[in-house]
Amino acid sequence: MNLRCNCIKTRSKPIHPKLIQDIKILKSRPHCPNVEIIVSVKGNEVCLNPKALWVKMIVNSFFKKQMNFSEEKADV
Numbered sequence: 001m002n003l004r005c006n007c008i009k010t011r012s013k014p015i016h017p018k019l020i021q022d023i024k025i026l027k028s029r030p031h032c033p034n035v036e037i038i039v040s041v042k043g044n045e046v047c048l049n050p051k052a053l054w055v056k057m058i059v060n061s062f063f064k065k066q067m068n069f070s071e072e073k074a075d076v
Contacts, residue, residue, distance in 0.1 A: 006026065008047075019041050020040070022040040024039075
């Protein structure tokens with residue numbers, strides 16, 4: 001169990017959504033007051049600033065695609 005924040009610093013430069021393989025959103029916890037957004041890009045994990053507009057747009061788009069994919073599989 002990790003008793004500190006995972007993200008020491010966050011990336012401010014936008015990442016193209018097609019490069020993002022996975023997104024993890026970690027809610028604030030007793031040992032870390034920050035919401036942390038960690039994306040997988042080419043096998044590396046990168047922390048993003050959850051307050052940045054481009055990050056919010058990418059997260060919404062990513063999960064919207066995930067939901068559409070799940071609904072398509074359910075229709076089969």
